[in-house]
Amino acid sequence: MSEQTTEAASDAARQLLGVLGCGEAFGFHTMAEASARSEHFDQAVVLMQMAAEHLNGYQRVRERLAGEGADADALIGSFAGPLSRYHARTAPTNEYEALLKAYVGTGIAADFVREMASRLDEDTNAFVVEVLAEPQADELVVARLRSVMADDQALAGPMALWGRRLMGEALSQAQRVAADRPDLLALILGPSDLEGFQQMVARMTASHSARMRALGLYP
């Protein structure tokens, strides 16, 4: 790689770590909100622990960026705009919406970051994969949602709709993030053209569909 290409790649890596750090911080709120809306105390506690894992992820990213000499706070904070728009547009109004967001929304965000990280250097990619491998409450959330939907069949429709909305808003804000940052856009588009982007969206959609099917919902 030429020096210029290396520099662009390392810029892209820093930006992606910024996205990840900011996403982890907001992930805290997604889990905290699902916890606050939990009917059962034990479920609330598990979701608090997930929130703390996200905070831990944020701190790890922040330390790594600071260790590389970056202004970690400014970099991470620079993604707060699009992320808070996503969260404002997907504010849950009940426990089930909050749980689906914790499961599906967190999954989409992780897919997006992993997709881009896979085009970065091995070291950054491994770090991103490790941060995103934090324990999830997926099993608990899937069991709880399947159980409430079994009790109330009328829930499936609104939940399927909510899942699609989470996916739509996430993709829309992700495009916005990438459009403003040529380094990130290049990561998504790959070396050639729009094909890479379409393939990425197809893979993310497949993952999303798998999560929705785990709930017995048509994606």
Add this chain to the structure above:
Amino acid sequence: MSEQTTEAASDAARQLLGVLGCGEAFGFHTMAEASARSEHFDQAVVLMQMAAEHLNGYQRVRERLAGEGADADALIGSFAGPLSRYHARTAPTNEYEALLKAYVGTGIAADFVREMASRLDEDTNAFVVEVLAEPQADELVVARLRSVMADDQALAGPMALWGRRLMGEALSQAQRVAADRPDLLALILGPSDLEGFQQMVARMTASHSARMRALGLYP
């Protein structure tokens, strides 16, 4: 102490640890909510860290109770009713209310538990004092609230009212907790009569007033 008195004392200690553990878990939500409503990202992060401290406090209490052979989850969960009533009645509607609750509400709850712990055995009391000594975001919260009240003088009135409401709801739920639990009631009332209770409320009110004055608010 007779064996019966010792047993009553150790029951009271377990109950108080139950209150503390449950209060710490709900304290997580108070901090998380203040974080979610924070306008500035750096303040949001500090409040997330405070939330994680409360979760840590909950876990310490849980471990201690479990180590003593108590059914920690059942004991802690048994206080979720009055605590969630307090939180439902003091749900903040904006950043400032959330911050005042994080500062003043958390302070009142800590005062209440410390008051009762001071009547228990030295070991339990020391543990309670240590858990409650977790880092607080008081300085940050006081600075932020003083600054927004300086910019908008009309805020002081509603904030003073909100502070009084937090105190009123906290005392009302605390009385409810104690009324249902003879062991805890005995801790509050002390060996003699209602005098001890009145003195406790007087001390708690003095602490509350000090916190409100730190904000430049008339308690």
